[in-house]
Amino acid sequence: MRILLLMMLASSISAQSIHLMSYNLRYPNPDDGEHYWPHRRPMVSSVIRFHQADIIGVQEAFRSQLDELAQDLPEHAWTGRCRTDGSAHPSPDNEFSAIFYRKARFEMLDGGTFWLSPTPEKAGSQGWDAALPRIATWAKLKDRDSGMAFFVFNTHFDHKGETARAESAKLILQKIGAITKGEPAVLTGDFNCSPEDLPYAMLTAQGGPLRDAKEQSETPHHGPLPTWTDSFKVSGTGQRIDFIFVSSKWRVLRHANLAENWGGYIPSDHLPVFAELLLH
Numbered sequence: 001m002r003i004l005l006l007m008m009l010a011s012s013i014s015a016q017s018i019h020l021m022s023y024n025l026r027y028p029n030p031d032d033g034e035h036y037w038p039h040r041r042p043m044v045s046s047v048i049r050f051h052q053a054d055i056i057g058v059q060e061a062f063r064s065q066l067d068e069l070a071q072d073l074p075e076h077a078w079t080g081r082c083r084t085d086g087s088a089h090p091s092p093d094n095e096f097s098a099i100f101y102r103k104a105r106f107e108m109l110d111g112g113t114f115w116l117s118p119t120p121e122k123a124g125s126q127g128w129d130a131a132l133p134r135i136a137t138w139a140k141l142k143d144r145d146s147g148m149a150f151f152v153f154n155t156h157f158d159h160k161g162e163t164a165r166a167e168s169a170k171l172i173l174q175k176i177g178a179i180t181k182g183e184p185a186v187l188t189g190d191f192n193c194s195p196e197d198l199p200y201a202m203l204t205a206q207g208g209p210l211r212d213a214k215e216q217s218e219t220p221h222h223g224p225l226p227t228w229t230d231s232f233k234v235s236g237t238g239q240r241i242d243f244i245f246v247s248s249k250w251r252v253l254r255h256a257n258l259a260e261n262w263g264g265y266i267p268s269d270h271l272p273v274f275a276e277l278l279l280h
Helices: 002-016 030-035 037-050 063-072 162-180 198-203
Strands: 018-024 055-059 076-079 099-102 106-115 135-143 149-156 185-190 242-246 250-257 273-279
Touching: 018 037, 018 149, 018 185, 018 242, 030 037, 037 063, 055 149, 055 185, 063 076, 076 106, 099 106, 099 135, 099 149, 135 162, 149 162, 162 185, 162 198, 242 250, 242 273
Parallel strands: 018 055, 149 185
Antiparallel strands: 018 273, 055 099, 076 099, 106 135, 135 149, 185 242, 250 273
């Protein structure tokens, strides 16, 4: 009887939990040769599908990639705007920090995109010493299963600007506070910094709204620690620069950096970060 009750409880938690993923897809660069996006697309879609991701924050995603993923994952919708001009159909194509969500389970109540700059509402604006325009996309989602609403933020910090990364962390925290007003939130992204760097310390500061999901996980972390490899090969070297951060109202049941590979090659130069979450 006890075993049956435990199985029923586990099944109940699984039905209510949310599978969240952060995934830098690597932009479609023809110079990648055999790792050009058309060759990697089936693997990326397979990883997302197999792990039954309910919500995915993607980085380095061109509109063409978003359209193809939407074809591969018809149960998901997505929201976001391009970093260069704030449009949904940029010409020429460029990067989005879009959020995919499972349509049958989640209703999108609100959302938007802002720029990581001193003028966050100005489309295409570059901030501080950043090499490129950088953005954050957010969505307020209502879980049709539980009736609970929460916010998802997804971003990609600059790869060169040290000041820009610190200022971006400050801006993200300000925006989370202003937009969510204390409601549950998650933040996914490629932050181009490690846990030893200032932006990470700012985002996870004691008394602040966010915590690293890995450190909050109720089960041990699964997979390698580095999330960026600077190649398409499985590697034990590299840096942990992709994260999922959660506010205090989330339980983190599991956390992983997923290292599935095909013949030793991974679907992107970043590993997807995965967390199973439960609102309480």
